[in-house]
Amino acid sequence: MIKLNDPTLLRQAALVGGQWIEPDDTGLAVTNPATGGVIGHVPNLGTDETRSAIAAAQTAQKAWTKRTAKDRAQVLRRWFDLMMDHQDDLGAILTAEQGKPLTEAKGEIAYGASFIEWFAEEARRAYGDVTPGHAPDKRIITIKQPIGVVAAITPWNFPNAMITRKAGPAFAAGCAMVLKPASQTPFSAIALAVLGERAGLPAGLFSVITGSARVIGAEMTGNPTVQKLTFTGSTEIGAMLYAQCAPTIKKLGLELGGNAPFIVFNDADLDAAVEGAVIAKFRNNGQTCVCANRIYVQAGVYDAFAEKLASKVATLPTGNGFDEGIVFGPLIDQPAVDKVAEHVSDATSKGATVTLGGKAHALGGTFYEPTILTGVTADMAVATEETFGPVAPLFKFDTEAEVVAAANDTEFGLASYFYSRDLARVWRVSEALEYGMVGINTGLISTAEAPFGGVKMSGLGREGSRYGLDDFMELKYLCMGGIDAAEEA
Ligand SMILES: NC(=O)C1=CN([C@@H]2O[C@H](COP(=O)(O)OP(=O)(O)OC[C@H]3O[C@@H](n4cnc5c(N)ncnc54)[C@H](O)[C@@H]3O)[C@@H](O)[C@H]2O)C=CC1
Numbered sequence: 001m002i003k004l005n006d007p008t009l010l011r012q013a014a015l016v017g018g019q020w021i022e023p024d025d026t027g028l029a030v031t032n033p034a035t036g037g038v039i040g041h042v043p044n045l046g047t048d049e050t051r052s053a054i055a056a057a058q059t060a061q062k063a064w065t066k067r068t069a070k071d072r073a074q075v076l077r078r079w080f081d082l083m084m085d086h087q088d089d090l091g092a093i094l095t096a097e098q099g100k101p102l103t104e105a106k107g108e109i110a111y112g113a114s115f116i117e118w119f120a121e122e123a124r125r126a127y128g129d130v131t132p133g134h135a136p137d138k139r140i141i142t143i144k145q146p147i148g149v150v151a152a153i154t155p156w157n158f159p160n161a162m163i164t165r166k167a168g169p170a171f172a173a174g175c176a177m178v179l180k181p182a183s184q185t186p187f188s189a190i191a192l193a194v195l196g197e198r199a200g201l202p203a204g205l206f207s208v209i210t211g212s213a214r215v216i217g218a219e220m221t222g223n224p225t226v227q228k229l230t231f232t233g234s235t236e237i238g239a240m241l242y243a244q245c246a247p248t249i250k251k252l253g254l255e256l257g258g259n260a261p262f263i264v265f266n267d268a269d270l271d272a273a274v275e276g277a278v279i280a281k282f283r284n285n286g287q288t289c290v291c292a293n294r295i296y297v298q299a300g301v302y303d304a305f306a307e308k309l310a311s312k313v314a315t316l317p318t319g320n321g322f323d324e325g326i327v328f329g330p331l332i333d334q335p336a337v338d339k340v341a342e343h344v345s346d347a348t349s350k351g352a353t354v355t356l357g358g359k360a361h362a363l364g365g366t367f368y369e370p371t372i373l374t375g376v377t378a379d380m381a382v383a384t385e386e387t388f389g390p391v392a393p394l395f396k397f398d399t400e401a402e403v404v405a406a407a408n409d410t411e412f413g414l415a416s417y418f419y420s421r422d423l424a425r426v427w428r429v430s431e432a433l434e435y436g437m438v439g440i441n442t443g444l445i446s447t448a449e450a451p452f453g454g455v456k457m458s459g460l461g462r463e464g465s466r467y468g469l470d471d472f473m474e475l476k477y478l479c480m481g482g483i484d485a486a487e488e489a
């Protein structure tokens with residue numbers, strides 16, 4: 001059992017149109033990936049409940065959008081305050097169902113809450129325009145209005161932040177949201193809904209539906225009342241949902257897979273590059289879409305970088321996320337372990353060398369040793385497939401042109417990173433990399449203030465930043481005519 005200061009935050013129920021529904025004997029078990037133990041159960045809901053939540057969202061949204069932006073901002077601010085007041089409990093729930101170390105989980109709660117804080121502020125800045133007209137009797141006005149009912153589908157790797165990164169701008173804009181969280185991590189989403197009610201989110205504005213992803217997703221993508229689908233997850237599922245939304249011409253927000261290059265030039269600060277590589281590669285045990293999936297090191301510093309990286313990672317312990325000082329928790333499930341093992345096996349069979357780790361951890365279960373591979377080449381699976389685990393493959397390169405071409409040789413375009421202290425090179429490489437985001441001399445780029453998102457097969461739209469609100473709003477053009485000169489009395 002998870003030790004919580006406020007046990008009511010671990011609610012074994014889904015929220016459907018303002019009504020809490022508890023699981024019956026068809027309920028779905030939620031397990032702790034570190035121990036395999038059952039944390040609790042959630043109801044196995046489907047089409048009827050999803051349809052009901054969407055109808056309730058439509059009703060709630062009409063009233064919500066009539067409230068002032070300041071009023072909506074104040075509710076969001078209260079939600080942010082409650083999240084931070086309960087950071088320890090929300091972190092404990094997250095570690096229990098996702099596995100990441102408690103310190104990292106609490107960090108995600110603060111990161112997730114920052115999107116609610118940011119969009120509480122942005123809510124009051126959805127400015128329109130008055131444009132100088134094209135005719136004396138005309139006036140051109142542009143206003144912004146909320147899209148309406150939004151459906152959201154989110155992944156297990158950031159069970160709090162991937163929800164608030166959508167809910168924040170949606171509610172700030174005046175929208176309503178029906179959410180299907182990942183089946184592995186529903187309790188973080190439910191805890192957010194519990195606090196949302198306490199903050200003053202009106203009944204029906206925010207629903208959390210648990211159950212069959214395919215069935216719930218089919219209703220979300222097919223129901224014409226849903227005006228936008230926002231999805232974070234794999235490119236494969238994202239593309240399928242995109243197609244399912246086509247018949248009802250929904251707006252789409254897609255945060256999909258990545259294959260981030262991490263480039264270290266000869267002129268880099270090597271210690272800084274090692275620190276950045278540890279964060280960019282191993283945050284969340286490598287289970288993030290912006291993780292460094294390919295590490296390219298210029299020949300002049302390759303051996304020194306490889307040695308420094310291995311020395312640093314070797315000091316970082318693996319274990320249960322609730323234990324003191326743990327840096328690497330378990331992977332989410334056995335298929336995730338199998339994919340990591342397959343990538344290591346494929347690389348070594350083609351000539352790569354394991355300089356650290358390289359096998360399942362002695363702890364068993366879904367624990368895997370943090371792994372560093374050297375002598376990696378472009379024909380290996382790690383070069384083209386997203387590993388989504390603690391494997392750092394080191395490629396050697398000679399020239400800038402060569403590494404930029406290699407870095408761009410992927411269908412993905414989410415995050416990228418490079419270390420250089422040559423100003424001209426920083427500009428050249430930043431402009432040449434075909435990605436939505438570029439980390440320059442840093443391995444950690446994610447923040448509410450910045451536009452998060454990718455190009456190519458990594459998705460559509462941006463989340464966070466001053467641009468994030470527009471993804472949940474529609475522009476309306478008002479053409480005011482007949483404003484002729486007043487007739488003389
Ligand atoms: N760009 C980004 O911000 C992120 C991308 N990802 C990507 O997602 C993958 C790992 O995360 P997963 O959760 O395993 O991805 P996933 O795509 O399998 O699942 C994501 C969500 O989609 C749901 N889902 C699965 N099949 C569905 C269907 N047929 N209809 C409706 N919903 C369905 C799942 O239940 C979950 O809630 C990796 O490729 C990773 O790169 C993950 C997190 C963030």
Ligand SMILES: O=C(O)[C@H](O)CS(=O)(=O)O
Nearest residue numbers: 157158287288289290446
């Ligand atoms: O789900 C993910 O991988 C997140 O988008 C990564 S981040 O926003 O925490 O960097």
